[in-house]
Every structure is written in structure tokens, then in C-alpha cells.
Amino acid sequence: MRRLIIDTDPGVDDAFAIALACASPEVDLLAVTTVAGNIGIEHTTRNALNILALCGREDVPVAAGAHRPFSRPVRGDDAHGNDGLGGHAYAIPASTAVVDKRDAVTLLKDMLEASDEPVTIVAIGPLTNIALLLAAHPSVKAKIDRLVVMGGGIEGGNITPSAEFNVWVDPEAARRVLVEEDVPVTLVPVDITMRCAVGDPWLNELATTPVGRELVAMTPHYRAFYLEEVGRDDFVMHDAIAVAEAIEPGVLRTTQLRLEVDCTDGPGSGATIADRRKPASPGERVVDVALDADVEALTGTILSRLRGRSD
Ligand code: RIB
Ligand code: CA
Numbered sequence: 001m002r003r004l005i006i007d008t009d010p011g012v013d014d015a016f017a018i019a020l021a022c023a024s025p026e027v028d029l030l031a032v033t034t035v036a037g038n039i040g041i042e043h044t045t046r047n048a049l050n051i052l053a054l055c056g057r058e059d060v061p062v063a064a065g066a067h068r069p070f071s072r073p074v075r076g077d078d079a080h081g082n083d084g085l086g087g088h089a090y091a092i093p094a095s096t097a098v099v100d101k102r103d104a105v106t107l108l109k110d111m112l113e114a115s116d117e118p119v120t121i122v123a124i125g126p127l128t129n130i131a132l133l134l135a136a137h138p139s140v141k142a143k144i145d146r147l148v149v150m151g152g153g154i155e156g157g158n159i160t161p162s163a164e165f166n167v168w169v170d171p172e173a174a175r176r177v178l179v180e181e182d183v184p185v186t187l188v189p190v191d192i193t194m195r196c197a198v199g200d201p202w203l204n205e206l207a208t209t210p211v212g213r214e215l216v217a218m219t220p221h222y223r224a225f226y227l228e229e230v231g232r233d234d235f236v237m238h239d240a241i242a243v244a245e246a247i248e249p250g251v252l253r254t255t256q257l258r259l260e261v262d263c264t265d266g267p268g269s270g271a272t273i274a275d276r277r278k279p280a281s282p283g284e285r286v287v288d289v290a291l292d293a294d295v296e297a298l299t300g301t302i303l304s305r306l307r308g309r310s311d
Helices: 012-022 041-054 104-114 128-136 138-143 165-169 171-180 190-196 200-206 210-217 219-230 238-247 295-306
Strands: 002-008 027-034 062-064 119-123 144-150 185-188 252-261 272-275 287-293
Touching: 002 012, 002 104, 002 238, 012 027, 012 041, 012 210, 012 219, 012 238, 012 295, 027 041, 027 104, 041 062, 062 104, 104 119, 104 128, 104 138, 119 128, 119 238, 128 138, 128 171, 138 144, 144 171, 144 238, 165 171, 171 185, 171 252, 185 238, 185 252, 190 238, 190 287, 190 295, 200 210, 200 295, 210 219, 210 295, 238 252, 238 287, 238 295
Parallel strands: 002 027, 002 119, 027 062, 119 144, 144 185, 185 287
Antiparallel strands: 252 272, 252 287
């Protein structure tokens, strides 16, 4: 079994990612922790509870985390609508579960300390909770198999020409995790997630199942945003690609890179910068950056799993 904790800001593509984890028999989903990002913490937390209920997993504990980035003002966009699920949050049944009384960092610490096997943390929102966890409880690093992080853009961004949204929201937290900490990281940047976008045939096939129908109903607002902002009319399921890698290590082909994160307030704010001038020296911090995959096989597997088939 693959022990996972998902840290998330649902979020339309977060919903697909959480559903993929719930639909994968080899996943032991220990917890879901929420962070402000696509929308405020109240919405991301309520959405996480309701997405888990939609997937029949009200048993998975959900704890709320950071309401805002480390050190800079809250900033965001309207990609996910005013409820975080493309205006479809009202239509999915409300969970009967209640939010865990612990905050996200405490739940993460408790779950890691209690686990007798290493845990993969899949971070698919701003990295505020993860940076806080590692700063406040460094002893849990021994229990983390790796972080699989959806974020960054080596050849450019999505929220600005230079920055990807999760890193842009909290660059200081991203720099802590990607540059200053030593926990193994697999970074899943927009360089690969944008290549894994899917169109109507894929979505129409997914919509033939009850859960899939609700997921697809969340996508029109998000797709319209991407058409307007980056000229793409298909569905870019960034976060599900990170969960797919967490479930099946190596499904994405990675390159070890030394990274820097731009924490200025200039046009490069939130950029993830790869230093390719020379190979990393022994012991130097590197990140496994996913830059390639068999995209057709990957999106096909995700569809099969979301439709409830494990092939
Ligand atoms: O840039 C894409 C990332 O930002 C995804 O995690 C999406 O949910 C948004 O949070
Ligand atoms: Ca997200």
C-alpha cells in the first residue's frame, strides 16, 4: 500500500486529484490537509470534506491549515470560481464528517509520527503548510518518504509569464521546501501538467459515471478561464498528475535540477529557476523535476481509475 497525505486547496483540479487517490486501490489515504490558495480556507476545507464524501471516503480526516501565505498578502485568481469548484459546490452532497479539531500542521505531525512506514505527502496547493511543518517539527522528516509537489514552471508560468500559481501565492514557503530543506522532492511543474491536458472525449467518457459526472460539472468555468488566460480550450488537471506520480513512482520522467525561487516582487515573483550551468556537486540540494511522460498512457490510466476500473 502507498501511504499518502494530500495537502490541497480544492480547487477543481484538486477534486480530480483527490478522487484519483480515492479510486486507487493501492492508496492508503491517511489524511487530507487544506490550505488557502485557489480560494479561502473555509471553502477549501468544506470542499475537501465534500469531495471525500462524494468519493465515499468520509472516514479520511480533514484538517484546516494556513489561512494565508507566510509573509506576503493573499493573492489569487478566479480560475476555480467563487466557491472553488467552478460554481458546482452546491450540487455535491454535503459531508456529514466534521473538520478535525487539530490544525493541518498538527495533524500532519501526528500522522507521520504514528506511521510505522514512510509516508508520501502530495502537496497540490501553496506550500505554506508544508514549510511550517518542516520548520516546526523537523523530526518528522524521517517519516517522509518524499514530497510530490505540483508546482513551479521551468520554462515559464501560468498565473504570470514567469510563475506557476502554487509557488506564486507563497514563494517564501516554496523556497523553504524546494531550496532550503533537505526532504526529497519530486516537483511536477506546469511544463509537464500542461502537456497532460484532456478534451471533450476524455471528459465525456468520465461523465458516464456518478462521481465522474460531478467532477466534469466542475470544469466549465475553469476551462473558460484557461481559454481566456492561456488560450487552451481543454482541461488541465495539474494536481491529478502529481497524485498519479505519488501512486506510481516513475510514471513521470524526472531530471535532477538545482532550483531557486524568486521571492522578489518584480515580474519574476514566484518563478522557479533551474540552474543548468553545471552538474550539482555531491551533497548539493537537487529536486527531481518531472519534465516528461507517456502522456497518452498517463491520461488513459487516470481516466480508467476515475471511472472505477483499476486497469
Ligand atoms: O498552477 C496549478 C495549481 O494551482 C493547481 O494546484 C491548481 O489547483 C492551483 O492551485
Ligand atoms: Ca491545487
